Amino acid sequence: MADKQNTPQSEDQVESGQDLKATTTEGVEPTTSHSSKKRRRPRVKRFTRFTYWFSILVALAVGMIAGVLIVMHQIQPTLRLNNELNEVLGVYQTVKTNYYQKVSQKQLVNGAVEGMLNSLDDPFSQYLDVDQTSSLNDSTSGSFEGIGAEVQKSEQAIKIVSPIKGSPAEKAGLKANDLIMKINGKSTANLSVDQAVSKIRGTKGTKVTLEIKRGAATFTIKVKRGKVDQASVTGQLAPSDKTIGQIQISTFAENTASGMKKTIKQLRQEGATRFVIDVRGNPGGLMNSALAISSMFLKNGQIIMQVKARTGKAEVYKAGKSYDDGFKVTEPVVVLADSGSASAAEIFSAALQQSAHVKIVGTQTYGKGTVQTVIPLNNDSEMKFTTAKWLTPNGSWINKKGITPDIKADYPELAKLGLISSGKTLKLGSVGNQVELLQTNLKNLGYSVKVTSIYDDQTVAAVKQLQAKAKLAKQDGVFEDTTRTALYTEVATYLINHDNTMIAGIKAVTAE
Template identity: 40%
Template structure:
């Protein structure tokens, strides 16, 4: 007897469930932000599955009934694939895991582009945190970084449309777009009362992930390697640049994973294999049954020079794998407590260019610590200057910031001006005479009309110069502290 349409769909959904719950051999295939390779999914033979819906388990029978009821009775036509995708998304939503999601073919293509080559967008890693679409970290030199987005910024709307109720993939689809087009994000920042808008021009985001230089101070040549993402070619870039630094005779090394949202698990492993000797694991993986497996390198001994690692609240996932392993090996970790993502996802293909990105394992530190939700605490805590944490100045020409006013916007402007070297005498939000003088001095230095008031032009330039100073690393207190402590 021929299987009816709903039965065929139910078999497909059932096969999906069996595949997902059946486990996958080989932790080495697991990747921190996903793996487009197959991990144990096989074609399912339905020829002997029976002829009626009654053969199905009761719960799946309800899905079949619902499908038939919609197709037979709903007032409008609904595509079969929309119902199937809705069923899948509904099941995944019950897991209440922001890192598990359904990726249709378009989302899967975007996902692979971000790992492998380049993509068009604003260049920021986002996730769902406590029900909010949240910036985990802007990428180095990206439009998001240049616009001043920061880790933990919550995205409330995109181009005036609320993202409430959207999953991460749906929100990302709205944020991304063609190079040269603008997107307006409404942002809520921790510690700031009112949301603010940021207009960002999308661009091509190259997946260039490793940057290095030598810092020469106090008779010491210190190699500084920044890793911005753990992507397909990151280990090759890192290994090549580290070898170049060592050939130049560095006395010590700083590994900078601040603002690094993570990436591929095996890439983080390959980097750790160059530092963590074989007498301790560099990582542990725990499955859903609580079984743990340790992974170790074949390295005989540690490097012969001191090392420290820089982290901040934007360091997540694979960055934390590196940081906590180096911490437990005895190296200093400098900066702020990291994000706290201790799970591993796999992208499991469904056979039609779509996939499910699912949390399949926990990762643990070499000593078996699970940092999920807590992050990696630095051994040396170091904050940046206040202006690093400022927000865009929200002001209009009709309502400029002026003398004798008090507001949060004035306080934010005072912090920025102070960071740029203009003495405002206070940062409490009262627009004093000294603040007015600082504004006038700034306007004079930048060939603006000297009014002492902060309108759109003055506010925009203060903001732009502040972001440029942050990106230049001129007052990078965390790097400075790391260099100071490295040879103690």
Template identity: 40%
Template sequence: MQFKGRTVAAFVLLTMVASVLVTLTVTEGLYGIPSAALQSGTAPAVQAGQSGLSGEEMNKLNAVVSLIESKFYRDVDRNKLVDGAINGMMGALDDPYSVYMEKDTAKHFSEEVVGSFTGIGAEVTMENGKVVIVSAIKGSPAEKAGLLAKDVIVSVNGEKLAGVQLSDAVAKIRGPKGTKAKLQIMRDGVPQPIELELVRDEIDVETVFAKLRPDGIGVIEIRQFSLHTGERFAEELESLESRGMKGLVIDVRNNPGGVLPVVVSVAQPFVPEGKPIVMVEDRSGKREMTVSKGSGKPYPVAVLVNKGSASASEVLAGALGEAGGAVIVGETTFGKGTVQVSYDKVTGDGSLIKMTVAKWLTPKGNWIHEKGIKPDVEAKPPAIYTVPRLSRSAVLKKEAIGQNVRSLQVMLDGTGYEPGRKDGYFSDETEEAVIRFQRDSGLPATGQVDDRTATALELKVIERIRDERYDTQLQRAVEVVAERIGR
């Protein structure tokens, strides 16, 4: 898949084509993949010596199609049969990143990667038949609702997702701006399902944001590795350096990946000439190494990661950590170590096949797939960053028990209103904390959490999350850089 435009946001932000999201893509002729194959839209030659179906295999498929068309109890759509067969073949690969997109889905994908689009703002993939969150895009409805990497989406608006194709699951989640998506979520460590109601919105995500702190430490946040991210990063880096930057934090939290050559261009200035940035290994075990032409940097660098840092973000962390002398700060990353190519001319009808063609390895030859990259310095986010939104199904009041009350208590505690406990029991202390919040917010001081109070509290939470002073992960990364500057 080749990205166009200034961002891919959450590729389709749950308007996306699901597992296409967490994709490390390559472009024509890169890493030993024949350019002719990419130009023609056909896959590289089959190494086993056979390409396409044998006569016997073709006869078998034709026989099944004929049987269905002649004997099935009702008429069938022939196109659905063919699409179903292709989906079956892709499913047999047992690889969540290899998918078939039918014409309409592929068309939406091509349109949505260009710029702004609507959705809930989350990346998903399929793991063991379950729809799993990869990351929630910063500022999106998904992030505001508290969706986390590794959360499992059980149902959407009452429709169960178990056993459905990933593209079908995404179709149920996506929708026009302003419409609601009621999600049921399962999360490790939380025994009961979490009920969330998100309002789909238009999401236009810039990919690079930079600033120079008063202490001389620069922070560059990369939200996606789209085609223009490399250029934007170089511009911002040059600007920070020209202003006397002493050290740098590169923030790739909740960055789901993107285009491989782009992340290589971002990493190159930080890795000294001759050192490897990334290696790509094909199915025969042949490796091709990308070697840096950069010079390295004289100032200390930290790469800030979390559970939602995937694919290209992990390439960057691996390259700078193993070959560029950077310190990795945060949480263990998502763990996506494969490379995909999209073939949009194979079928000839506007549909698209995206397929995993190789592994990628860190400069030291480590394959981080399903393991992730462990940080050198661990830094967990505050609980308020990951708390689920409050359900509006009932008014919360004293003596109530459950996950919704626990979320309330975490929100109160994280915004400075001490509830006395955070175990999900609505105690006298919790009621007093609610009353204090309501008074400060100009609301009726009832001690009960109705829709108005819940909305006001969530807005307070969002305000707190956006305040850098309370971002303990970023502050830890800055401390690490500052310590190295002082050496």
């Protein structure tokens, strides 16, 4: 306060030098005999106008410098990104301008996008061109024409996650974990998942030839394409107990929830008082569909799943009317699952196991614990990539681990055998692993035959029995494609009648 008051006074004194002198003279003490010099007042240091404005300018300069530093810090990531993109743009421009052949802009851009997604080393993150986008839309809407198998990229091959129930792939004998080595004679080693799918799919009634590796065995099979209704939910009363409804969910698509409601209501009218829900071989599908169906079996407020993005807290999804429209299943339930149960099928299984304490019967599930998002890039392409991981109600991440069943039960050994290659003829005198495989199948079905790898008289007699049983025109003991179809039709019937997992599921739900 003193400085502010003295400053104008000081300025007035400087501007009037005479007054200052007079004032000073009058203010000194009288002289003595010892000294004739005048005593001078001490000089007080005061701010000038120059000092005032200079201080303001310095403050402004400091503020501007600080502001520039803050802005530079904020835009540094953008500058780094621009530098990185400049490298990509440089390559793009160089290739476009100097490549020895003309290259389309679209080809280069698509290649760059696909390359970025491939660098993630994530089989579920991929670039989708116009055909692949259409294929994805067909899959989630519930029907398409093809063989009906969920696949993913594996090392040097395309791996079958699971054939869809009732699909041409399942009828042909393809199984979860089979490796597709070739499609129509062309290697799949360098194919993306969507490139492979586009080659496998085709018009209903046409055939695709696949070379399959199952364990140590490799075989070739021709699969007739058909219409695949993968959104279907089918149900029936158990033959052994008419109070138990058996419900099979083949996939989780747009209309699966409505199909589930319809099937439950129908089975209730037919007398079902408990249910076995079968998601074996279900490769997954839409998360919203899994949420809707899971909510039907849980009390409102119980946790279905959690979704955790790279940052932030997990988002918790709970059962409620917004998912199930108020439709609830309160009857006793068990769930059947296996290694072909993946993604949305695992969301459903984990929700019922952990929140509703429903027993899971079967084998370890596949273990896909990630969430993908589809983002349109332009009018004819999309990008599907992993944006989060999903957790079970208790916070577990089942990725690459799967869900452990409460009651273990598996298919008969006959279900785990490789397939006999199509297009091959086996007859008296034939030798090799294909003959051994035929004999193993026949023996498991109850035919009198020894496994020797040699097509002997006993094998001829067994094949004749098979042909007669199927009422084939030729019953000559020669094994060719018509007899092969008859063999696997009988295998399918055997597996239905000896379904150890379903038998264990019915036993478990009866005890509830």
